[in-house]
Amino acid sequence: MKKAILLIIDGLGDLPTPKTPLEAAKKPNFDALAKEGICGLMSPVDKYVVPGSDTAHLQILGYDPHEVYPGRGPLEALGLGLSLADGDISFRANFATVSDTKVIDRRAGRVDTITAAKLAKYLSMKIEDVEITFRSSVEHRGVVVFHGKGLSPNITPTDPHNENLEISRALDPSAQKTARIVNEFTKIAHQRLSNAVENKGRTKPANGILLRGAGIFKSVPKFSERFGISGLCVAGGALYKGVSKYIGLDVAEVIGATGEQNTNLDAKADAVINGLKTHDFVFLHIKGCDSAGHDGDFKTKTEMIEKIDKILPKLKSTGAYLIITGDHSTPCSRKAHSGHEVPILLYGDERKDNVEKFDEISCADGGLGHIFGKDIIPMVLNLIEKAEKFGS
Amino acid sequence: MKKAILLIIDGLGDLPTPKTPLEAAKKPNFDALAKEGICGLMSPVDKYVVPGSDTAHLQILGYDPHEVYPGRGPLEALGLGLSLADGDISFRANFATVSDTKVIDRRAGRVDTITAAKLAKYLSMKIEDVEITFRSSVEHRGVVVFHGKGLSPNITPTDPHNENLEISRALDPSAQKTARIVNEFTKIAHQRLSNAVENKGRTKPANGILLRGAGIFKSVPKFSERFGISGLCVAGGALYKGVSKYIGLDVAEVIGATGEQNTNLDAKADAVINGLKTHDFVFLHIKGCDSAGHDGDFKTKTEMIEKIDKILPKLKSTGAYLIITGDHSTPCSRKAHSGHEVPILLYGDERKDNVEKFDEISCADGGLGHIFGKDIIPMVLNLIEKAEKFGS
Numbered sequence: 120m121k122k123a124i125l126l127i128i129d130g131l132g133d134l135p136t137p138k139t140p141l142e143a144a145k146k147p148n149f150d151a152l153a154k155e156g157i158c159g160l161m162s163p164v165d166k167y168v169v170p171g172s173d174t175a176h177l178q179i180l181g182y183d184p185h186e187v188y189p190g191r192g193p194l195e196a197l198g199l200g201l202s203l204a205d206g207d208i209s210f211r212a213n214f215a216t217v218s219d220t221k222v223i224d225r226r227a228g229r230v231d232t233i234t235a236a237k238l239a240k241y242l243s244m245k246i247e248d249v250e251i252t253f254r255s256s257v258e259h260r261g262v263v264v265f266h267g268k269g270l271s272p273n274i275t276p277t278d279p280h281n282e283n284l285e286i287s288r289a290l291d292p293s294a295q296k297t298a299r300i301v302n303e304f305t306k307i308a309h310q311r312l313s314n315a316v317e318n319k320g321r322t323k324p325a326n327g328i329l330l331r332g333a334g335i336f337k338s339v340p341k342f343s344e345r346f347g348i349s350g351l352c353v354a355g356g357a358l359y360k361g362v363s364k365y366i367g368l369d370v371a372e373v374i375g376a377t378g379e380q381n382t383n384l385d386a387k388a389d390a391v392i393n394g395l396k397t398h399d400f401v402f403l404h405i406k407g408c409d410s411a412g413h414d415g416d417f418k419t420k421t422e423m424i425e426k427i428d429k430i431l432p433k434l435k436s437t438g439a440y441l442i443i444t445g446d447h448s449t450p451c452s453r454k455a456h457s458g459h460e461v462p463i464l465l466y467g468d469e470r471k472d473n474v475e476k477f478d479e480i481s482c483a484d485g486g487l488g489h490i491f492g493k494d495i496i497p498m499v500l501n502l503i504e505k506a507e508k509f510g511s
Numbered sequence: 512m513k514k515a516i517l518l519i520i521d522g523l524g525d526l527p528t529p530k531t532p533l534e535a536a537k538k539p540n541f542d543a544l545a546k547e548g549i550c551g552l553m554s555p556v557d558k559y560v561v562p563g564s565d566t567a568h569l570q571i572l573g574y575d576p577h578e579v580y581p582g583r584g585p586l587e588a589l590g591l592g593l594s595l596a597d598g599d600i601s602f603r604a605n606f607a608t609v610s611d612t613k614v615i616d617r618r619a620g621r622v623d624t625i626t627a628a629k630l631a632k633y634l635s636m637k638i639e640d641v642e643i644t645f646r647s648s649v650e651h652r653g654v655v656v657f658h659g660k661g662l663s664p665n666i667t668p669t670d671p672h673n674e675n676l677e678i679s680r681a682l683d684p685s686a687q688k689t690a691r692i693v694n695e696f697t698k699i700a701h702q703r704l705s706n707a708v709e710n711k712g713r714t715k716p717a718n719g720i721l722l723r724g725a726g727i728f729k730s731v732p733k734f735s736e737r738f739g740i741s742g743l744c745v746a747g748g749a750l751y752k753g754v755s756k757y758i759g760l761d762v763a764e765v766i767g768a769t770g771e772q773n774t775n776l777d778a779k780a781d782a783v784i785n786g787l788k789t790h791d792f793v794f795l796h797i798k799g800c801d802s803a804g805h806d807g808d809f810k811t812k813t814e815m816i817e818k819i820d821k822i823l824p825k826l827k828s829t830g831a832y833l834i835i836t837g838d839h840s841t842p843c844s845r846k847a848h849s850g851h852e853v854p855i856l857l858y859g860d861e862r863k864d865n866v867e868k869f870d871e872i873s874c875a876d877g878g879l880g881h882i883f884g885k886d887i888i889p890m891v892l893n894l895i896e897k898a899e900k901f902g903s
Binding site: 468469470471472473484486488489490491494497498500501506507508509510511 | 565
């Protein structure tokens with residue numbers, strides 16, 4: 120039975136300075152696949168639109184983010200293993216060092232992951248009818264979920280991204296309850312964390328919680344029901360697991376998959392090979408290139424590409440169709456996402472073209488032409504012969 | 512005055528094994544037109560979507576099948592020369608050999624066309640207020656039309672595609688009358704056909720009618736009114752004539768046009784030449800490549816392309832613009848439609864490109880780029896200078 124692997128290298132695309140990281144990298148396996156396969160360029164969402172990783176992944180995985188994007192909070196919460204019900208409001212949360220009116224440090228001196236996990240116990244509470252759940256992730260990061268009636272995501276964040284502490288305001292009348300509960304939660308969290316034994320002796324106590332990225336959860340049709348195939352996600356980062364859970368992909372737990380540059384790529388490749396035994400489609404996410412792009416670190420981005428190159432023979436050996444692309448460009452010269460197309464490569468028993476290298480410039484001549492994120496799942500269904508015929 | 516020919520070669524696109532039939536065929540005239548013209552690739556409906564021949568033709572001829580696809584039944588009925596009124600339900604019908612509960616042979620031993628035509632007289636009847644018309648076509652095939660009030664296509668087929676005979680069930684409450692009439696028709700047809708003198712002595716009597724492809728007719732704006740040009744269809748197969756009648760193209764009757772590999776291509780080319788005297792636009796349909804693809808018969812598909820090649824000088828000699836493409840790919844390796852793009856070629860007094868051969872791989876480099884079925888009629892209108900200006 121035919122199967123497919125979709126490898127999304129986060130932030131893959133770049134700009135030439137004078138070469139792009141893909142052009143500069145020694146990557147014999149990428150180039151061999153390009154030579155034997157067919158290439159092109161892809162606009163993850165709309166042409167030249169700058170996507171977030173969340174919206175780009177939704178679109179590439181077959182869900183139009185203009186219709187179903189729930190905001191970043193719910194996707195992170197799902198990715199950290201929380202269950203959400205329709206109507207729940209989720210936020211991204213930061214431990215911070217605060218006074219009563221000012222933010223001293225937005226990251227509480229990058230509080231360590233273990234301390235943060237211990238502090239979590241002070242942060243689950245009930246305010247009015249709303250059950251509040253906190254879950255920490257890495258360092259100062261975490262999520263907060265509100266479960267209750269009549270909640271709205273239309274409130275301002277409490278994370279000021281600058282010095283002055285802010286309170287949340289409702290952006291429309293129906294959000295007043297939610298803003299009130301956010302402010303009450305922020306006050307109680309500050310009180311409890313200030314007294315926490317774990318904060319004793321810390322120069323920068325993690326004594327405040329800043330919230331942003333509010334979003335409301337609404338379930339969407341499952342991937343398997345919508346497309347008639349089973350799918351598995353292999354990823355380290357919480358967001359990518361969260362997007363996958365949101366759309367109903369199974370999510371592999373891979374030891375050593377960190378969502379960082381130190382991730383265990385071999386373990387992830389093994390998880391893909393294993394996943395193909397039980398799934399028609401495996402989505403493999405690799406984060407490191409994006410982080411390097413955000414840091415403006417050309418060398419690390421190039422080296423990350425070279426590391427990924429080394430696991431490609433394993434993926435090729437599965438005999439599955441192999442689609443390799445990015446979710447957006449993160450040019451090192453910009454240290455930010457951009458709206459440039461990303462290269463895409465399809466390898467398998469398929470039509471070929473004359474492209475010999477996998478990079479932004481070579482792929483512009485490819486036989487796939489210029490495609491869109493929304494084309495990827497139809498491409499997969501066509502490749503593995505699971506597409507439903509339209510008409511007769 | 513400028514005119515245009517649109518040649519649609521059914522199921523033209525393929526996959527390399529290691530060559531595609533287009534790459535393997537000796538086709539000097541196709542390649543000369545590609546060299547002198549401009550090429551590209553076309554997605555008949557949406558990118559990588561697998562279209563039926565019916566939806567693909569509607570889209571290429573300027574009618575969005577997402578909006579106006581009436582189902583296969585009405586298109587086949589129109590193609591066999593029946594007139595339809597809004598609200599009529601049409602089905603594709605098979606003569607079959609049946610017992611009271613089982614299908615013995617879905618095609619009644621491929622009953623011959625002449626016997627089938629004789630049996631038709633038993634199958635027109637009135638049940639409740641519904642007038643039922645049967646029309647046979649080739650061998651065991653035919654159509655049934657229901658004309659009456661309050662009919663619905665939302666019923667299950669009676670053609671089980673396997674051993675056990677099935678009755679039709681309504682898929683929603685408004686379809687109960689239709690399901691009841693389908694079942695009554697099936698019963699009466701079985702009684703009358705079982706007693707028919709034409710079935711005497713047949714090992715596999717054509718004593719049952721199986722129905723599928725139910726669709727409701729609703730008239731659409733005529734092609735000439737919608738696009739301001741006159742159009743003619745030259746085709747052998749009933750479906751293509753039916754699509755053309757549905758959208759209001761005139762349909763040429765061509766002796767020897769069978770919709771099969773034995774069709775008289777010269778007679779069809781002559782009909783095109785003749786049709787251009789009275790029409791701005793002639794759509795020429797050739798079926799044989801699709802049938803070969805469905806049979807997995809690479810050699811026959813290749814030979815069919817070589818036969819078509821021989822009539823191209825005739826078409827070229829008209830001086831009309833010549834657009835050559837397919838309605839979808841039918842790869843021999845899949846024996847089924849696929850969602851791969853099809854090559855397209857435009858020849859005439861127009862821009863050129865560097866493509867020298869007409870095939871799936873070469874056309875990917877073409878100057879037309881990657882276009883869609885919906886682009887073809889605007890292309891025709893622009894070529895023959897009949898496009899209405901948008902704005903001023």
